[in-house]
Amino acid sequence: MYDAPVTSDHVLDLFRRVGALLDGHFRLTSGLHSGSYLQCALVLQHPREAEACGAAIAQRAFHLGAQVVLSPALGGIVIGQEVGRGLGVRAMFAERQDGKLTLRRGFRLEPGEKVLVVEDVITTGGSTRETIEVARAAGAEVVGAASIIDRSGGLAAQQSLDVPYMALATLSVPTYEPQTCPLCAAGQPVVKPGSRT
Numbered sequence: 626m627y628d629a630p631v632t633s634d635h636v637l638d639l640f641r642r643v644g645a646l647l648d649g650h651f652r653l654t655s656g657l658h659s660g661s662y663l664q665c666a667l668v669l670q671h672p673r674e675a676e677a678c679g680a681a682i683a684q685r686a687f688h689l690g691a692q693v694v695l696s697p698a699l700g701g702i703v704i705g706q707e708v709g710r711g712l713g714v715r716a717m718f719a720e721r722q723d724g725k726l727t728l729r730r731g732f733r734l735e736p737g738e739k740v741l742v743v744e745d746v747i748t749t750g751g752s753t754r755e756t757i758e759v760a761r762a763a764g765a766e767v768v769g770a771a772s773i774i775d776r777s778g779g780l781a782a783q784q785s786l787d788v789p790y791m792a793l794a795t796l797s798v799p800t801y802e803p804q805t806c807p808l809c810a811a812g813q814p815v816v817k818p819g820s821r822t
């Protein structure tokens with residue numbers, strides 16, 4: 626049995642080890658600049674690490690009594706599957722159709738079914754919130770939400786979620802407009818990393 630990475634430091638060490646968390650000067654997809662780059666997929670490409678993160682979330686969420694895990698595609702699919710494995714419940718995902726998150730592929734939630742919403746990273750809480758709405762629209766009961774990383778320093782959950790939320794690690798990552806970026810001002814070259822940063 627794999628030892629679950631249960632401390633925040635352990636999780637962040639893991640991210641740094643595989644290059645999923647970099648320090649430097651980055652231009653994010655939003656156009657904003659940041660001193661850190663986070664790409665969960667680089668951790669989740671390693672099945673044993675993905676499983677360990679899923680097991681750690683499952684351990685913390687076990688008391689919520691979820692009967693199914695629901696994740697937003699694409700970022701939430703791998704970790705959602707692993708949390709489902711850890712809880713011993715099924716895992717499904719919602720995906721965008723005409724811009725709107727929807728259950729497809731015959732996925733069904735039963736009225737009153739207890740749902741845990743799982744994502745890789747929460748930045749603003751927007752897609753977790755939208756996934757919660759998908760579950761509620763199907764008549765299910767959302768008992769909580771979880772992610773590997775909370776990149777909002779705890780703000781996203783406070784400001785946009787109305788269910789219990791947990792993350793394995795919390796980061797507070799400032800972002801800057803290019804015109805006022807201190808890293809630009811210091812003359813440090815800016816790098817555009819992979820998508821979804």
Ligand SMILES: [Zn+2]
Nearest residue numbers: 658806808809
């Ligand atoms: Zn900059």
